[in-house]
Amino acid sequence: MRRFVIVGQSASASADFLLQDLPGSSGRLDVLLRCIRPALMVSHGLRRDTEVYLVLGGGPLAPRILRFLSAGARYLRPDERSFAVTAQKALASASEASEFVDVRPGVAVAKCGLAELLARFPSATLHVLKEGATDLRTRPDFGREPLFVVGDHRGFDEATLTELEVRGALPIGLGPMSVQAEDAVALVVNELDRRAEALEVPNET
Amino acid sequence: MRRFVIVGQSASASADFLLQDLPGSSGRLDVLLRCIRPALMVSHGLRRDTEVYLVLGGGPLAPRILRFLSAGARYLRPDERSFAVTAQKALASASEASEFVDVRPGVAVAKCGLAELLARFPSATLHVLKEGATDLRTRPDFGREPLFVVGDHRGFDEATLTELEVRGALPIGLGPMSVQAEDAVALVVNELDRRAEALEVPNET
Numbered sequence: 373m374r375r376f377v378i379v380g381q382s383a384s385a386s387a388d389f390l391l392q393d394l395p396g397s398s399g400r401l402d403v404l405l406r407c408i409r410p411a412l413m414v415s416h417g418l419r420r421d422t423e424v425y426l427v428l429g430g431g432p433l434a435p436r437i438l439r440f441l442s443a444g445a446r447y448l449r450p451d452e453r454s455f456a457v458t459a460q461k462a463l464a465s466a467s468e469a470s471e472f473v474d475v476r477p478g479v480a481v482a483k484c485g486l487a488e489l490l491a492r493f494p495s496a497t498l499h500v501l502k503e504g505a506t507d508l509r510t511r512p513d514f515g516r517e518p519l520f521v522v523g524d525h526r527g528f529d530e531a532t533l534t535e536l537e538v539r540g541a542l543p544i545g546l547g548p549m550s551v552q553a554e555d556a557v558a559l560v561v562n563e564l565d566r567r568a569e570a571l572e573v574p575n576e577t
Numbered sequence: 578m579r580r581f582v583i584v585g586q587s588a589s590a591s592a593d594f595l596l597q598d599l600p601g602s603s604g605r606l607d608v609l610l611r612c613i614r615p616a617l618m619v620s621h622g623l624r625r626d627t628e629v630y631l632v633l634g635g636g637p638l639a640p641r642i643l644r645f646l647s648a649g650a651r652y653l654r655p656d657e658r659s660f661a662v663t664a665q666k667a668l669a670s671a672s673e674a675s676e677f678v679d680v681r682p683g684v685a686v687a688k689c690g691l692a693e694l695l696a697r698f699p700s701a702t703l704h705v706l707k708e709g710a711t712d713l714r715t716r717p718d719f720g721r722e723p724l725f726v727v728g729d730h731r732g733f734d735e736a737t738l739t740e741l742e743v744r745g746a747l748p749i750g751l752g753p754m755s756v757q758a759e760d761a762v763a764l765v766v767n768e769l770d771r772r773a774e775a776l777e778v779p780n781e782t
Contacts, residue, residue, distance in 0.1 A: 391597075395656050402656045410763075415708075415730070415755035450757065451600050451607045452657035503620075525620070547767050548774035550620035552655065555763040558615075562752050562764055569753035 374564060375496065375519040376411045376557055377425045379486060380404045381526055385428035385436040387464040391456055398456075399430035403524045403553050405455040408440050410558040413450055418442045426459075427486050435485035437472075438462055445478030486521075487535055493519060498541035500528075501560070503550045505543035508563050520544075520560050522553050579769060580701065580724040581616045581762055582630045583609045584691060586731055590633035590641040592669040596661055603661075604635035608729045608758050610660040613645050615763040618655055623647045631664075632691050640690035642677075643667055650683030691726075692740055698724060703746035705733075706765070708755045710748035713768050725749075725765050727758050 382399035389398035394405075404426040411424045419442045426438040438459055440448075448454070462475040470488065472480035482489075490498070497515025501522050521536060528536070546559050587604035594603035599610075609631040616629045624647045631643040643664055645653075653659070667680040675693065677685035687694075695703070702720025706727050726741060733741070751764050 392658065394658065395654055406655075406657075409757070410760050413757060415757055449600055450611075452611075453597065453599065547771045549767075549770045551763070551767070552614070552618060552620055555615050555767075558756070558760040558763040559767055562754075562756070562760075565754045566752050 373517055374411075374422045374561075375425065375493065375517070376407065376423070376560075377427060377486070377489065377519065377521045378404045378407045378524070378553060378557075379427045379521060379528060379532055380429055380524045381529055382430040383426065383428045383524065384430045385434040385463065386431050387460045388431065389456075389460070391453060391460070394452070394456055400525055401426075401428070401430075401459065402452065402456070404428075405452055405459060406552075406554040407522065407557045408455055409450050410554055410561055412440060412442045412445065412448065418445055418448065425489060427489065428463075429485075433463075433483075435483075436463070437482045437484055437489055439472050439480045439482070441478045441480075443478070446476075448478070486532060490519075490535070490539055493517065498536065498539055499544050500536045500541040501556050502543040502545060505545040508544045508546060508560065511542075511544060513567070514564065518564065520557075522556055524553060578626050578628065578722055579616075579766075580628045580630065580698065580722070581612065581765075582632060582691070582694065582724065582726045583612045583729070583758060583762075584632045584726060584733060584737055585609045585634055585729045586734055587635040588631065588633045588729065589635045590639035590668065591636050592665045593636065594661075594665070596658060596665070599657070599661055605730055606631075606633070606635075606664065607657065607661070609633075610657055610664060611757075611759040612727065612762045613660055614655050615759055615766055617645060617647045617650065617653065623650055623653065630694060632694065633668075634690075638668075638688075640688075641668070642687045642689055642694055644677050644685045644687070646683045646685075648683070651681075653683070691737060695724075695740070695744055698722065703741065703744055704749050705741045705746040706761050707748040707750060710750040713749045713751060713765065716747075716749060718772065719769065723769065725762075727761055729758060 383401040394402040422442040424440040472482040496519040588606040599607040627647040629645040677687040701724040
């Protein structure tokens with residue numbers, strides 16, 4: 373299982389944003405939504421065994437988490453607006469449960485934050501994407517249950533960095549340039565695909 | 578200079594599409610538009626020396642080409658809708674010129690197709706992204722003026738493949754999985770960044 377956790381410091385935890393002005397009205401939820409596609413989708417279909425978590429830290433309903441699973445997902449379209457529509461419907465759910473509640477196949481919402489989320493995956497090998505850290509290409513491996521934490525356009529706040537450090541998250545870098553979050557996901561996924569092929573364990577559906 | 582040429586077999590060459598249903602109404606112009614961001618943008622700003630060409634093969638006005646330059650571009654936002662709005666305004670221009678005509682800073686449109694476009698770059702080293710081809714990581718170099726041709730969700734049609742072959746385009750692969758066009762751009766850009774750093778020629782603004 374591969375997991376991507378995208379942390380949005382100000383991304384709207386409510387459905388209260390405009391589809392026609394996502395960057396301006398959603399606390400930059402657009403950055404997080406754009407990470408779903410490279411994590412879950414290949415050229416013609418969905419990956420297997422991948423989960424994406426969007427940690428929403430913005431607005432009075434925060435923190436909440438949106439979960440997208442490749443297993444069970446149906447009718448996902450690759451365009452940003454479709455993901456935004458799906459997110460808006462999911463966030464309109466009034467669920468206050470700290471467990472994930474499905475709002476449609478493969479899409480769920482929970483009322484919790486990063487610490488509670490990470491506590492669910494005691495066997496995961498945590499990585500945090502960080503500018504200037506050890507290049508992911510040089511890492512010997514990413515563990516059997518790799519989990520990657522990605523910041524938004526502002527990076528991480530201090531509390532998140534502390535949380536990740538306490539949990540022993542391994543910092544990894546992606547090369548000389550600081551790329552946008554969704555490109556970071558595409559680069560990690562490609563490295564994992566290459567490693568999986570080297571082990572002759574294909575990940576494609 | 579880095580150039581990316583994204584070929585859309587059916588992508589609308591006219592402004593006649595709906596912003597609220599881009600995949601369904603634009604001949605999948607959305608696939609092409611999503612390639613602009615990873616080519617032109619880094620975490621906080623625009624790259625230098627990068628050009629993106631969207632070759633639009635769909636509808637009665639085809640072929641037309643939309644050009645996005647990192648040099649001179651202003652007020653570009655990273656979200657898909659913003660690129661779609663920009664494209665729609667540019668395509669509403671009635672210009673029939675085969676030369677590029679600026680419609681706003683950094684964005685231009687021309688009435689021509691792939692062959693005429695490639696003929697403008699006699700010094701470019703052409704590459705075509707192709708599933709299963711030689712891994713880009715193993716290529717010794719990409720030339721001083723690398724140009725990458727990327728297909729849409731359907732790949733390339735026969736005429737395009739012939740055109741690229743005649744011009745000696747080098748096929749390159751990106752790993753074991755067939756990724757979506759925009760992820761392909763992100764992977765190529767990262768490889769170029771790494772090579773540029775190895776040569777101590779940073780590409781960031």
